[in-house]
Amino acid sequence: MNCRRRQSHAGFTLLELLISITLLGFILVLLFGGLRLGIRSWDTVQQRVDNLNTVRAVESFLRREMEMTYPYRWKGTPEQRMAFLGERNKVSFVAQLPSRIGTGGLYLASLELERSSKGRRLVWRYMPVTGQLHDFSVLDQAQEMVLAGTELGTVDDIWLSYLGPEGEKGQLRWADRWESTTRLPSLIRIQVKFSNGVEWPDFVVAPKLSSEFVR
Incomplete structure (x- = not known):
């Protein structure tokens, strides 16, 4: 009798095994659900960090280049027009580049958000200023150089606007286009929109040189 009682407690019953396996x-x-939730949360945070880093790279790049805008005037043109053309998503200007880039000196430059099947990227084109140049059309054939090395796949659009007087002595106002032949804008505002609809707070660039110091 004692032998049978010991044998009955020697292992698990089928019901106990089923309950253990179910638990x-x-x-x-x-555990798997918690892991998936953690991975999704991490991906969301990482995406926000990537967006932040992208915008910081865009802001740093634009600020660095636009601050070097130079009040150059085209030679051999009526009234020696100011060499600056501001559009909604493209700006063309003359900049004083440091010697570490090429040979330094005055260069025609343009900044544009270019769209293609591979995504969006910030394109910078430049070429040395010569006395034979009368507009920015030559930049279309200039070699492309990506100083920031930034592929803007998460950026959907960039808006550029320009602060200056309306007319020669009008009140200051923001405009999506700058075509003044006599002066540079006082400020350049950049707005960035991501592909997911999020908009980054505006940032403003002030050219270091004013229109009074004209070459």
Whole structure:
């Protein structure tokens, strides 16, 4: 009799095994669900960090280049027009580049958000200023150089606007286009929009040189 009682407690019953396996399955499901939630949260945070880094790179690049805008006037043109053309998503200007870029000196430059099948990227084109140049059309054939090395796949659009007087002595106002033949804008505002609809707070660039110091 004692032998039979010991044998009955020697292992698990089938019901006990089924209950243990079921509980283990529930625990694994909960653990897997928590892991997936953690991965999704991490991906969301990482995406926000990537967007932040992208905008910081864009802001740093634009600020550095636009601050070097130089009040150059085209030679051999009526009234020696100011060499600056501001559009909604493109700006063309003359900049005083440091010697570490090429040979330094005055260069025609343009900044544009270019769209293609591969995504969006910030394109910078430049070429040395010569006395034979009368507009920015030559930049279309200039070699492309990406100083920032930034592929803007997460940026959907960039808006550029320009602060200056309306007319020669009018009140200051923001405009999506700058075509003044006599002066540079006082400020250049840049707005960035991501592909997911999020808009980054505006940032403003002030050219270091004013129109009074004309070459």
